[in-house]
Amino acid sequence: MVKENRVVLRNHGELDPLKIDEYIARDGYNALKKAFNMGQDDVIEEVKASKLRGRGGAGFSCGLKWLFTKQVEADQKYVVCNADEGEPGTYKDRMIMQYDPHTLIEGMAICGYAVGADKGYIYCRGEYPYILDILNTAIGQAAEKGLLGDFSIEVRYGAGAYVCGEETALLASLEGKRGEPSCKPPYPTVEGVWKKPTVVNNVETFASVPSIINKGAEWYSSIGDPDYPGTKILTLSGDVNNTTFFEVPTDTTLREVIFGLGGGMKDGKAFKAAQVGGNSGAFVPESLLDTPIAFDSMESISATLGSGAVFVLDETRDIVDVSCRVAGFFVHESCGKCAPCRIGTTRIHEIIERIGQGRGNAADLVLLKDLGSVMAGSCLCGLGQAAPVPILSVLKHFAEDYDAAIARAGEVC
Numbered sequence: 001m002v003k004e005n006r007v008v009l010r011n012h013g014e015l016d017p018l019k020i021d022e023y024i025a026r027d028g029y030n031a032l033k034k035a036f037n038m039g040q041d042d043v044i045e046e047v048k049a050s051k052l053r054g055r056g057g058a059g060f061s062c063g064l065k066w067l068f069t070k071q072v073e074a075d076q077k078y079v080v081c082n083a084d085e086g087e088p089g090t091y092k093d094r095m096i097m098q099y100d101p102h103t104l105i106e107g108m109a110i111c112g113y114a115v116g117a118d119k120g121y122i123y124c125r126g127e128y129p130y131i132l133d134i135l136n137t138a139i140g141q142a143a144e145k146g147l148l149g150d151f152s153i154e155v156r157y158g159a160g161a162y163v164c165g166e167e168t169a170l171l172a173s174l175e176g177k178r179g180e181p182s183c184k185p186p187y188p189t190v191e192g193v194w195k196k197p198t199v200v201n202n203v204e205t206f207a208s209v210p211s212i213i214n215k216g217a218e219w220y221s222s223i224g225d226p227d228y229p230g231t232k233i234l235t236l237s238g239d240v241n242n243t244t245f246f247e248v249p250t251d252t253t254l255r256e257v258i259f260g261l262g263g264g265m266k267d268g269k270a271f272k273a274a275q276v277g278g279n280s281g282a283f284v285p286e287s288l289l290d291t292p293i294a295f296d297s298m299e300s301i302s303a304t305l306g307s308g309a310v311f312v313l314d315e316t317r318d319i320v321d322v323s324c325r326v327a328g329f330f331v332h333e334s335c336g337k338c339a340p341c342r343i344g345t346t347r348i349h350e351i352i353e354r355i356g357q358g359r360g361n362a363a364d365l366v367l368l369k370d371l372g373s374v375m376a377g378s379c380l381c382g383l384g385q386a387a388p389v390p391i392l393s394v395l396k397h398f399a400e401d402y403d404a405a406i407a408r409a410g411e412v413c
């Protein structure tokens, strides 16, 4: 039976988030003190050796990102925490910020010290207004005790746009501009907010760092999958018995998550599919549930771990209807800056809607696949590149559902 391993969530439910002394009593801010004594290069080396990779979706090496930022000569550098958390079904970052804000603050301060940045921002999802006070109180307490050295943190919040989770759009929004993505390179490590070198990391990534500094890279890299070590917080929703969150080693399989920790399917119904990684993730069939959740394992089955959301569907769910809703989400959230995304998301939705209404034909399936491959190769940012992923996965694994929808007439999507 798979067990949780709470590294990031080690303090969850164990302390009052508004009382810094309770965090300090549980080893809090020891890692930051230790980092100050280690020196910048050794801190970066330790994070690199831990093989910690981004928990926001792209899976890039955290240590390398910090190294690239440190290496750039600049009069000012920044640390930005991506707390936009707009992926449907995802609330892991909220669990960290709401219940243990100091773990995030400590991780950001360690990063600031390591890369030579004295200013940090937390870009928080606009739908989390109740977290702003918690974050501001915790930041104020840490600063008042002089724990952060010369590092300061400001909390900013978005207006609820999914695209603002994409790092270049986030940085534009942080500068007060329209939240639209831009071409990379230059990467934020070289030219980030206000054109200064900037580390952008996810909440869970920063919150992993204090334990790595305290317990060492070797300890961390021995947990879970060797290429994507450590733990991952998953948020489980849909037709399972336990719709909640878990922190598990990264070599845990989807089956262990859904049928072990998740308690299996609700009402004794059979499993149909799990959409992994949020709305931009693939739908995974039963035959692939023994795949570990680790980043590369998921890629090997053309899926993504993404934000760690796992949305489970039982046998009664209409996969054409579900994928139509997913496609509609991307129409709504496309910022419209690039044509392949603006037009492609709309066309995909139209085609699926048509099929769901019994007005589709076999040529529509070819069109969907063509559109998907054009968008993956030509959209400006990950939103448009990933929008076809769930649709293509459904066409691959649940083709018979689409064929049946094409064969029948009538129902409205």
Ligand SMILES: Cc1cc2nc3c(=O)[nH]c(=O)nc-3n(C[C@H](O)[C@H](O)[C@H](O)COP(=O)(O)O)c2cc1C
Pocket: 053, 054, 055, 056, 057, 058, 059, 060, 082, 083, 084, 085, 086, 087, 162, 163, 164, 165, 166, 167, 168, 200, 201, 202, 203, 205, 206, 381, 382, 383
């Ligand atoms: C449309 C879109 C939405 C995204 N939303 C988020 C988000 O809510 N939180 C997040 O950390 N990363 C999000 N990302 C990924 C970020 O662009 C970036 O890779 C991440 O913040 C880097 O941090 P990490 O290396 O710690 O994962 C999103 C990417 C795209 C394309």
